[in-house]
Amino acid sequence: MENVLYYGDNLEVLRNYIPDESVDLIYLDPPFNSKADYNVLFREPTGGLSKAQITAFEDTWHWTEETEKTFHEIVQTGPGQVVDMLQAFRNFIKRNDMMAYLTMMCARLLELKRVLKPTGSIYLHCDPNASHYLKVLMDTIFGHKNFRNEIVWCYKDPSGKTERYFRKKHDVILFYSKSDEYRFYADAVRIQYSERTRKQIERGTISFGRKAKGNPLDKVPEDWWEIPIINSQAKERLGYPTQKPEKLLERIILASSKEGDVVLDPFCGCGTTIAVAQRLNRHWIGIDITHLAINLIKWRLKNTFGLDAGKDYKVIGEPKDLSGARALAEQDRFQFQYWAMSLVSARPYIDKKRGADKGIDGVIYFYMDKDKIGKAIVQVKSGKVSVKDIRELKAVVEREKAQMGIFITLEEPTKPMQEEALQGGYYTCPITKRNFPKLQIITLKELLEGKSPLVPFQISPYKEGQKTLPNTLPLL
Structure with missing residues (x-):
């Protein structure tokens, strides 16, 4: 299978390009309806943040004619239990931004279920603004029996001072399978027990039943994950809004796919899912609706793996002529x-x-x-x-x-x-x-046709600038 990057509305791409039951693992990190605008944080060549930022996407949804059309399309063609759920939501929530968000998500989740293999899994990344609604949505579409985990990703962040409630420093990742045939590779994600527990296991004073292959001192992680966010000095930081750490995606991809499997991210942003899937020898499909994201992913694949668009993977949706x-x-x-x-x-x-x-x-x-x-x-x-x-x-x-x-x-x-x-x-x-x-x-x-402007020693717009010339300069 050829890896593919799509520019366009993921709903249309899913419907027009992705076959039934062709994907092993889906990870999606959609906008949370937090009513915020997220900016691409380009850096100046000296390394400092640019004052001129570009809005990557507006995390705000509105009930429009298009939303009404999508709602009625689901009512006319969707499964009965999904129709009942969506109508109940609208009776309760009314026609507002949250209902627009849930309608948009419902249409896409129905398509994602279609393309997922019976052995596949889906991880929906969200925050507390809408996670309670999304869990009901996922229960209805994928079935409450296929709910596997509500993973809580905990992180520390000095920002967000408050004196009126506890600081909000976690996201929710809803893990569902397509069926009971789903695959979970526990040994790929085992972590060490604490030193105290390891010593007790070695002494034989405690036992946990089935041991990890070749190492009884490792365990499957709990459903709360302490993985650091990407700080301002992190090497992998690209300046894209909502960028998630590679360690987070690595655990998900290792747990629910094997080498050669197909990983899909329909809101791929700066391409963290794509980059980790590539590194772990998975096939991948990425979709995003902005050229800012598509170009950043192409740069990331070139800079990290030496991959060229059109040669090492397809790009569909960009103008070719x-x-x-x-x-x-x-x-x-x-x-x-x-x-x-x-x-x-x-x-x-x-x-x-x-x-x-x-x-x-x-x-x-x-x-x-x-x-x-x-x-x-x-x-x-x-x-x-x-x-x-x-x-x-x-x-x-x-x-x-x-x-x-x-x-x-x-x-x-x-x-x-x-x-x-x-x-x-x-x-x-x-x-x-x-x-x-x-x-x-x-x-x-x-x-x-391949012509470029004549500019000496151009500096990349994505990685942090340097204050001095690089050791090796391109030939002019």
Whole structure:
């Protein structure tokens, strides 16, 4: 089986691409309906957090025409007990944000049950805002007899001061199986007993029945897990909101799958499930609805495992040609911009929903010399373009004291645009003394054909920046 990363609405992807009973393990970490916005925390090349954050997703759901449509679709086609449950929920909760969230989750959980093998398991990660409702939902869809554990993930975090209630420092993971035939690999996740208990076992003063294979001093973990969150200095930290530690996913994947099994994450975010599944030799399927996430996962797979999209795994849903690019631009202008910037490894500059972008869609940072970092301003246009756009880019480059400007266009540039860009002159790299055009125009067609902007010693937008040049520099 080929590993696949999907861009798109997971409900549509599940319905159109994932066959019945084809998945061994599902882990999902959906939005919790906590009414918060989660931002991608890009870092500046010096290592500090960027002031310009991008909203990855809004953790707020509303009862809309689309929600009403989904509700009635479930009522018309869903299993009887699910229909009764959902209608009871709406009578009790009414039409509000929570009901919209539960309707959205119900439609997806029905599809996830369809694609799960009879021997498979599903882990639904949630927090106390909605875990009580979700457990009723899971009981109804998967059957209360297939409920295996309510795992409590406990963690310490200095944030969240309060004097009016106990600090909230745990998440809930609901573990269900598809049937009683499910597989659980206890020996893969055993942990050591305490030193005191180990000595008692060695002396034979206590016994726990079945022993672990080859080691009677290990036990299956309890249903409360003390696994540290990803702190600000952690090597695996990518700056993506709601990123979970690899140790958490490792325990789940080891417990409920074996090498060669298929692991699915329909809300894959920054790709922790994907990365751990890859490391543990599982096949994987990842789905996300933002190009910010898809590009971050592609970078993570390349940086960690040396995997290339299209060669080592499939990416479905991203534009492959100009017609696909135009379709994305018409569907969602911001996702089009994020996708276009991913083609040049630029970091998005600002959240368009929250304020003006000041003529900056993205920024590419690069090394000027061992002590200095330069930047190229990136603008992305999907509509008609003219020489006025290049003059405006030139003004933004001068205002921001940037070294270069990159203009990405879906339409072909005019001759006056090209002439204006040429008049911008050159930036000379102090390290190599090579000249780079200060104003560069590059079309989406050229990017899709493999062409890249001319930028010296570009710095990745995802891993933390360095204050000095790396030991090995790329050839220019």
